Amino acid sequence: MARPPRLSGNLPAEATSFIGRRRELADVRSKLTEARLVCLVGPGGVGKTRLAIRMAAGLGRAFPGGAWLVELADVRDPARVGDAVTAALDLRDQAAAGPPAHLLSYLRDKKLLLVVDNCEHLLDATARLVTEILRAAPGVRVLATSREPLSAPGEHVVPVPPLELPHADVPLARVRQNEAVMLFAERAAAGSGAFELTAANQAAVVDLCRRLDGLPLAIELAAVRTRVLTAEQILDRLTDRFSLLTGGGRAALPRHQTLRTTIDWSHDLLAADEQTLLRRLCVFAGRFTLEDIEAVCASGDVLDLLASLVGKSLVLKEDVKGTACYHLHETIREYARLRLREAGEEDFVERRCAGYYESTCRRSAAEVRHRTGR
16 A cells, blocks of 8 residues: 655644744744754743744745654653654654664755754754754754754854833833733633723733743733733732743643743753752842852852853843843742742842842942042
């Protein structure tokens, strides 16, 4: 019996509407025209997978061999990454020669797009295999998603930021055009069947999206709660966001069913000294510098640890008047505080913080008196 014709891809159909991301889609499309390996990087729950699938679906016609999704979320053994790619391409019954050799032979003359999703726990193995594929198959392009770059040759990194935060005190019509608000309103209407964004709840929805850092997963989990709570009540309960935001769909990945499990996944991939630094950083309510970290959170050389946390999308960097400053999203900061409490380090870190800023203020006051002669 003849085998049925091969599929031209395996991308899943979208179950919910895709909202916004025009800038990111244009950036990824541009990168894929000049690079064969593009990696979407961002924190958990920011929407990397959704963006990659939407991008791949839009580019389908450019790849005669189709667009293929390789899901690595459930792969634990680095030696099985090649098997995951082979299975995604529906080559399992032809892999007697060994997955890598057969896979490279099959791809050699193909023109297709591989979407390799959730690479962060298998970085080395994924980078090695992707490098082999790109060397052997000049018609293949790879779009990867990860919480940190693969660091593979020729990789172009596209950071995926949270949704743009809405502004307060603007007309309702403008608020409705904000992507974070659009996501909340649409998912709330779908989940509750009765939600509507109005002038009465506008302020609460805006504040809610801002306090959730524009993170799509957190916004969607909050929207589910409109089945039993108003937007104002959800906002009031955000002081315990990790207990509140637990209503992910049954079909979602286990780590995407609650806000806490999403961040747990990233935290558990950290080395012990990275975990220590992350939880201690919660003591800073706003921006902080490397000098602040060295004085309050750790002794010795913490630059490499900080660089790793920035690379893993857990700490954000910004340049302020020629100085590199850092901050945590509110969600990550609250998570870090929970971890600090669990580690029994709250008093220790807070004493160090208070002592450091007291000495800094005294030193500044002395310098002012010296300059003014008072």
